Structures are given as structure tokens and as C-alpha cells.
Amino acid sequence: MxxxxxxxxxxxxxxxxxxxxxxxxxxxxxxxxxxxxxxxxxxxxxxxxxxKVITFASQTETLIGKGLVVECSQDYINEINKYDECYPKECKRFVTDQVVSAREVDNLLKIAKKGFQFGGSDGGASILDLHSGALSKGQHFINIYKIEATKYLFSENDYNILRVIKEKIKYAVAQHFGADPNKLYLTSPTFFSELTSRKPSNIHDEYWHPHVDKETYRSFHYTSLLYLGDYGVDFKGGRFVFIDEKFNRTIEPKKGRVSMFTSGRENFHYVEKVTSGVRYALTVAFTCDKQFEIN
The missing domain is CATH 1.20.5 (Single alpha-helices involved in coiled-coils or other helix-helix interfaces)
Structure with a gap:
């Protein structure tokens, strides 16, 4: 034994x-x-x-407004239930060409290009966040406000233009989703993007992966995008694609077009690779949680 x-x-x-x-x-x-x-x-x-792709919003048409109601994801409902006056009447995606003027878009594009000239990713995707100062540069991010040459780069008028446009978009989101605009707060990250056909140099350049905004950015409840150029004219590729059960729906960027949607899994999406030209856009996000508000 x-x-x-x-x-x-x-x-x-x-x-x-x-x-x-x-x-x-x-x-x-x-x-x-x-x-x-x-x-x-x-x-x-x-x-x-x-x-099986449906063009939801074509670059060649001018839309007063076009929406599609989708079933809210349970995770989104569970969280946003805490915010009664910020709760959407329905989860959906909405596109309009009536919120921002062509002149305002031209001014925004000038602001974006002024900043991007001091940065630029080694790959095909660069961002500029004028709230935090984050700017893509090579393989990393730098703070644009810490560059001596940018000390007087942006004028008070530039910031006023941004402020007015963000307010316009906020009220449009509130109107189309039935939320109280006083309970919608601008949140981070809110940024300019510059997409090209250059090969990616790191994971930050791979913008084409399908994702859910709420899972990527905890504070997001409503996402909006303002396009600063035209699909098929200023760039090729780069369509915004919603992934739905039976087929995908695309939004073709158009100068001054605003796309807005609830940020939950009901709006699973990706951006096509840009094959030529440069695609500029401004992402403006809103939260119902005041602790995540940025000014």
C-alpha cells in the first residue's frame, strides 16, 4: 500500500x-x-x-430629412432608462442636409486643415480633437496646443464657428429623437477625421472595422457626423455602412450632410476604406450623463 x-x-x-x-x-x-x-x-x-446593399442616402440627392426606426438594443435601453428626459422616442438613424450651411462647412474645413498640417498619421487615418488638443502625428498622438507654432493658429472666431455648429447639431438630435436639448451634453471624443488611401501603420489607422459606438466610447448615447466633402468627387470609397440583418445600408457623404443615430448595438456599423482622395468629417457625440460633459 x-x-x-x-x-x-x-x-x-x-x-x-x-x-x-x-x-x-x-x-x-x-x-x-x-x-x-x-x-x-x-x-x-x-x-x-x-x-445586398441599399443606398440609404445618396450623394446626388438633397435630403430635408430621412429616417429609419430600428429596434433598440437591450443594453442601450437598460442604461438610458436612467435618463427620462434624454430618452429617445425611438432608436433610429436620421440623415439631413438642412442643418449646416455650405459656408459653415467651408469654414470648418479650413479649421481642420490648419490643424492637420502640423500632424498626420503614418497610416491612412488622422484625428484632430480641439477639446483635448489630440492630433495624430506619425505613430502617436501629440498635443497641438503644445506646439510653439500653433500658439495663435486658431482664432476666437474659429472656436465660435465650432460652438455654433455643435449647438445646431445638438438641437437637431434633440428634435428628431424627442430628447430635451437641455439634458443632452456634448461629450468626448468630438473630433475632425482625415481619411486617405494610405496603408495603415498601426491599429488606429484601421478605421474600417465594424463596431458599436457605445461599446467603444462609454459616454456616447447619440452619435452624429457632419461631412465636409462629397463622396465620388473629393474622394472614392469611404461610405458609412450600417450592418443590418438582411442587408447593409449605406450613407454617401455629402458636403454639409449630418447623419445622427442612437449609439447602441442597434446601429452596428463601419466605414469603407477610402480608395482615393481625402475624406474629411466632424464627429460630434452627445451623452445623457452630465458627468461626461465637455465644454
Whole structure:
């Protein structure tokens, strides 16, 4: 009996390392297979979806307003239930070409380009956040306000233009979603984006991955985008794509066009790769939680 116990102890000492190695190897193989299979499924899924695409908003049309109601995701409902006066009448996406004037867009584009000249990602995606000062530069982000040459780059008029446009968009969001504008707060990040066909140099350049805004940015409840150029004229590719169950719906950027939507999983989306030219836009996000407000 004592010999059996001794042998069992010896086996018990020897087994873990052998078993652990086997488990580790099997786990590595297992997850490698999952990654490969998942990648293939994603490719097949989006390839098949690409064959079923509806143009929700064309660049060639001028829209007073066009909306589509979608079923709110449960996670979104559970959270936004806490904010009665900010709660949407319905989850949806809405597009309009009537909120911002062509002159205002021209001024915004000048502001964006003034900032981007001091930065620029090594890849195809750059951002400029005038609230935090974050600017893409090479492989990293820098603070544009810490560059000596930018000390007087932006005028008070530039900031006033931004402020007015953000207010216009906020009231448009409040109107179309039935929220109290006094309970909607500008939140971070709110930023200019510059997308090109340059190959990505890091993960921040890969803007085309499908995602949910609320999962990427905790504070978001409503997302809006103001386009500063025309699809098919200033750039090719770069359409905004909502991923729905039966087919995808696209928004073609148009100068001055504002797209707005609830930020939950009901509006799963991505941006197509830009194949030529430069795509400029301004992302303006709103929260119902005052602790995440930015000025």
C-alpha cells in the first residue's frame, strides 16, 4: 500500500507539467483554429452582405430629412432608462442636409486643415480633437496646443464657428429623437477625421472595422457626423455602412450632410476604406450623463 501511495505521489508530481504542456499546446491550436475559422466566417459574412446593399442616402440627392426606426438594443435601453428626459422616442438613424450651411462647412474645413498640417498619421487615418488638443502625428498622438507654432493658429472666431455648429447639431438630435436639448451634453471624443488611401501603420489607422459606438466610447448615447466633402468627387470609397440583418445600408457623404443615430448595438456599423482622395468629417457625440460633459 505504501508503495502504491509512493508511486501515486510520483505520478502526481510528474503529471501536471506533462498535462499542462498538452493543454497549452491544444489550447494554442484550438484558439488558432478559432481565429482562422472566425476570420473566414467574417470574410464570408461581409462578402455576402456586400452583395445586398441599399443606398440609404445618396450623394446626388438633397435630403430635408430621412429616417429609419430600428429596434433598440437591450443594453442601450437598460442604461438610458436612467435618463427620462434624454430618452429617445425611438432608436433610429436620421440623415439631413438642412442643418449646416455650405459656408459653415467651408469654414470648418479650413479649421481642420490648419490643424492637420502640423500632424498626420503614418497610416491612412488622422484625428484632430480641439477639446483635448489630440492630433495624430506619425505613430502617436501629440498635443497641438503644445506646439510653439500653433500658439495663435486658431482664432476666437474659429472656436465660435465650432460652438455654433455643435449647438445646431445638438438641437437637431434633440428634435428628431424627442430628447430635451437641455439634458443632452456634448461629450468626448468630438473630433475632425482625415481619411486617405494610405496603408495603415498601426491599429488606429484601421478605421474600417465594424463596431458599436457605445461599446467603444462609454459616454456616447447619440452619435452624429457632419461631412465636409462629397463622396465620388473629393474622394472614392469611404461610405458609412450600417450592418443590418438582411442587408447593409449605406450613407454617401455629402458636403454639409449630418447623419445622427442612437449609439447602441442597434446601429452596428463601419466605414469603407477610402480608395482615393481625402475624406474629411466632424464627429460630434452627445451623452445623457452630465458627468461626461465637455465644454
Amino acid at each position: 505504501s508503495e502504491i501511495r509512493k508511486r501515486n505521489k510520483e505520478v502526481a508530481i510528474e503529471k501536471p507539467s506533462v498535462i499542462d504542456n498538452k493543454i497549452e499546446n491544444k489550447t494554442t491550436i484550438f484558439f488558432s483554429r478559432i481565429v482562422v475559422i472566425s476570420s473566414l466566417l467574417i470574410v464570408v459574412y461581409f462578402s455576402s452582405k456586400d452583395e
